[in-house]
Amino acid sequence: ELARALAAFLFDSEHAMVRIDMSEYMERHSVSRLVGAPPGYVGYDEGGQLTEAVRRRPYSVLLLDEIEKAHQDVFNILLQLLDDGRLTDGQGRTVDFRNTVVIMTSNLGSHVIAEMPPNADAREHERVHDEVLAVLRQHFRPEFLNRVDEIIVFSRLDREQLRHIVEIQLQSLRSRLAQRSISLDVDEAALDLIAEDGYDPTYGARPLKRVIQRRLQDPLAMAILEARLRDGDRAHVEVRGGELVIQTPAHTDALPVG
Structure with a gap:
């Protein structure tokens, strides 16, 4: 991404x-x-x-x-x-x-990053960075590493960062829906629920894409195929009873998506 x-x-x-x-x-x-x-x-x-x-x-x-x-x-x-x-x-x-x-x-040194506590301070981040670089030096030849301009070590994603990723992923979904002149609104509670459901400190943001596909993309696709969501419509996603619900126009009923 x-x-x-x-x-x-x-x-x-x-x-x-x-x-x-x-x-x-x-x-x-x-x-x-x-x-x-x-x-x-x-x-x-x-x-x-x-x-x-x-x-x-x-x-x-x-x-x-x-x-x-x-x-x-x-x-x-x-x-x-x-x-x-x-x-x-x-x-x-x-x-x-x-x-x-x-x-x-590269996934080299990922085990070191996985062991870093969520509330790690700057000193802990520096220690993890040095340990990951040490793993890289053991695997790659010096002449190869010397030709790399920058080595960036990514920390584990927290919930707030994952929520921003949800918003970015939804922009891509909105762009696809816009090809059919369909607009998509997702309220704050729904964003939080998607981010929480897709949060996994070990696997990063990968589970999040599957959550968005399962809980938003697939139900929206079915609604379009069944003519419950038509060109030019607006779909609103909210939370009811702890579950996501897609509110479609007046000519259809609310669509629970789990």
Whole structure:
């Protein structure tokens, strides 16, 4: 979500983000898929997954997800990318990365962050930060870490931060409903209930998306399919008896969603 928001801010489009799951490059033979197979090998004409995506859209945010799972040979490629800002693909073409923001995510040290108390002070945050960096130094080579401009350690999300994420996620839902001229109002109590239901200090914001889908998106989709919510209508979400209720226009009844 952070990479997608950064792409929208820098390049005016969430589609300016290129995500590559590095768990797909755990084997040595899979490394060539990043820059493309050399001449004479199967897949030579297809280009590399990494180089081809950036060659077509050089102004983008490149997300290398779970970088710690990649094979060590991948880091030899990344060293050139981070140092020179360019790569040569399997067809001999030079791909320019100088206008690309590279973000690498990792779960290394997550156990240290999980043990941090919710009310940790600045000294505790600094201790956790140092321990996570120590874990990174044990896993990655020094020449790789030296080419990374900034290392950011994220703390666990608290309830207030999760509530802000709920509002951001609802903006995306409102944008989709706006394509049918449907507006969505969610009162404060409903926001608090969604945030509380989706709060999990271990898994962060991932459960929240499932909660929004189960308790809002799916009932709204069913209401549209059953013509209980029509183009141009307004839906209001509130809390009744500790449960979410979608209040639809006068031509339908209130829709309990649990």
